[in-house]
Amino acid sequence: MDDIKKRAIQVLNKNWRDGFTIPCEGLYPFQWKWDSGFIAIGLAHFNLERAKNEISTLLDAQWENGFIPHIVFHNDSDSYFPGPDFHRSYLHPKASKKYRSTGLTQPPVLGFVLQKLYQIAKDKENVLKFIKSNIDKVYANHLYFYANRDPNKEGLVYIYHNWESGTDNSPMWDEIINTMDSPEYTFERRDTSHVDPEQRPSKREYDHYLHILEIAKNHKYNDKKIAQLSPFLVQDPLFNSMLIKSNEALIDLYRLIGDENEKINTLKSWQTKAIKQFNDKLFDKELGAYIHFNLRSEKPIRMISSSSFTPLFANIPSEERADILIDTLMKRFGTKDQYLCASFDPTNEFYNPKKYWRGPVWINLNWILYHGLKNYRYLEIAGRIKKDSIELIDKFGFYEYFDPDKKRSIENEHGYGGENFSWTAALILDMLNEKT
Ligand code: GLC
Numbered sequence: 001m002d003d004i005k006k007r008a009i010q011v012l013n014k015n016w017r018d019g020f021t022i023p024c025e026g027l028y029p030f031q032w033k034w035d036s037g038f039i040a041i042g043l044a045h046f047n048l049e050r051a052k053n054e055i056s057t058l059l060d061a062q063w064e065n066g067f068i069p070h071i072v073f074h075n076d077s078d079s080y081f082p083g084p085d086f087h088r089s090y091l092h093p094k095a096s097k098k099y100r101s102t103g104l105t106q107p108p109v110l111g112f113v114l115q116k117l118y119q120i121a122k123d124k125e126n127v128l129k130f131i132k133s134n135i136d137k138v139y140a141n142h143l144y145f146y147a148n149r150d151p152n153k154e155g156l157v158y159i160y161h162n163w164e165s166g167t168d169n170s171p172m173w174d175e176i177i178n179t180m181d182s183p184e185y186t187f188e189r190r191d192t193s194h195v196d197p198e199q200r201p202s203k204r205e206y207d208h209y210l211h212i213l214e215i216a217k218n219h220k221y222n223d224k225k226i227a228q229l230s231p232f233l234v235q236d237p238l239f240n241s242m243l244i245k246s247n248e249a250l251i252d253l254y255r256l257i258g259d260e261n262e263k264i265n266t267l268k269s270w271q272t273k274a275i276k277q278f279n280d281k282l283f284d285k286e287l288g289a290y291i292h293f294n295l296r297s298e299k300p301i302r303m304i305s306s307s308s309f310t311p312l313f314a315n316i317p318s319e320e321r322a323d324i325l326i327d328t329l330m331k332r333f334g335t336k337d338q339y340l341c342a343s344f345d346p347t348n349e350f351y352n353p354k355k356y357w358r359g360p361v362w363i364n365l366n367w368i369l370y371h372g373l374k375n376y377r378y379l380e381i382a383g384r385i386k387k388d389s390i391e392l393i394d395k396f397g398f399y400e401y402f403d404p405d406k407k408r409s410i411e412n413e414h415g416y417g418g419e420n421f422s423w424t425a426a427l428i429l430d431m432l433n434e435k436t
Contacts, residue, residue: 042426
């Protein structure tokens with residue numbers, strides 16, 4: 001175990017740039033929002049100052065309206081497409097003047113990340129000071145979501161692009177993406193020169209991804225216009241679970257720092273509404289799992305992915321519902337020949353164990369599920385997720401994603417996507433430091 005810890009620290013050291021950590025050399029050469037959050041958790045185990053630096057750099061790129069972008073382009077790199085010249089975040093009047101970024105966001109992890117830093121750090125005074133000076137920025141980010149991403153005032157926020165979900169190429173998005181009538185764009189992909197094209201999305205899929213962005217850019221990334229016009233408008237259980245978990249963390253942290261303010265009441269009212277609506281709208285009784293909802297067509301997307309189980313992390317289901325959820329998880333994802341946890345339902349026809357978010361195991365989702373299962377005292381399954389994560393990394397390395405099929409994984413002797421991937425390193429470090 002000590003050897004994995006040592007290697008994890010090496011990966012994080014190698015990927016550190018001046019003030020932030022890249023997710024992966026070559027493939028992802030900038031700062032990504034939810035990566036940074038997960039990375040900071042790992043950093044806190046051996047270098048609190050750097051963990052704080054990671055988060056402050058990200059927050060420094062926050063827009064005046066509270067929005068935090070999904071990529072901050074700190075440097076010029078031609079190894080990535082689409083870069084800053086395509087995204088042109090400055091079109092939005094409230095965009096950061098200091099940093100170039102995208103006009104997309106990613107799951108709101110920062111609330112619970114701040115709380116994790118507090119739990120991990122030995123120097124509590126030091127981290128409390130940091131929390132005091134940053135907590136309002138995270139709150140402002142949540143305020144942005146509820147004010148701008150919830151047009152029907154339901155307590156659930158939408159994402160307008162698959163790249164906002166974090167689970168970029170999931171079959172969840174197929175129907176929306178494949179029925180779009182996008183023009184053919186001319187561009188040069190960079191990802192496929194780093195990773196086998198078999199493990200990445202197709203050119204036509206990229207056309208659609210760019211097309212959604214063109215619509216947003218044509219309207220200067222105006223949220224109201226996006227809500228009216230974007231062909232992609234989805235309430236995602238993973239994204240909303242992260243927001244709800246972060247709301248909970250902010251309530252605890254405001255109390256901890258002795259700042260009993262109005263914000264706690266607002267956070268509490270968001271929580272009550274969000275959790276109720278989440279359970280009423282996003283639980284599919286027949287499937288026994290939480291699902292995505294297509295807000296554009298007003299129809300549920302009735303498929304299961306690892307995102308379907310993330311509400312456990314945010315204490316959303318009742319105990320009874322958690323039992324149902326875990327039954328679904330174990331029947332479909334948890335048979336003996338599989339590593340936990342595939343990112344998409346292995347019994348579904350669109351499952352692909354090699355391709356990006358269409359099946360492979362991702363360590364950040366494993367980390368979320370591990371904690372979710374512990375919340376509900378499913379300690380044995382939580383233990384299995386931890387054991388599987390350690391085994392995958394120990395046997396194959398710090399990959400971006402892994403084949404859930406045990407036999408094939410062992411035959412291949414490697415994972416998929418990028419190598420020396422930062423959140424894989426950061427989160428295994430965190431799991432290894434947990435007692436159970
Ligand atoms: C991929 C993932 C996304 C992640 C990014 C950087 O695009 O789908 O979740 O944030 O890589 O690691």
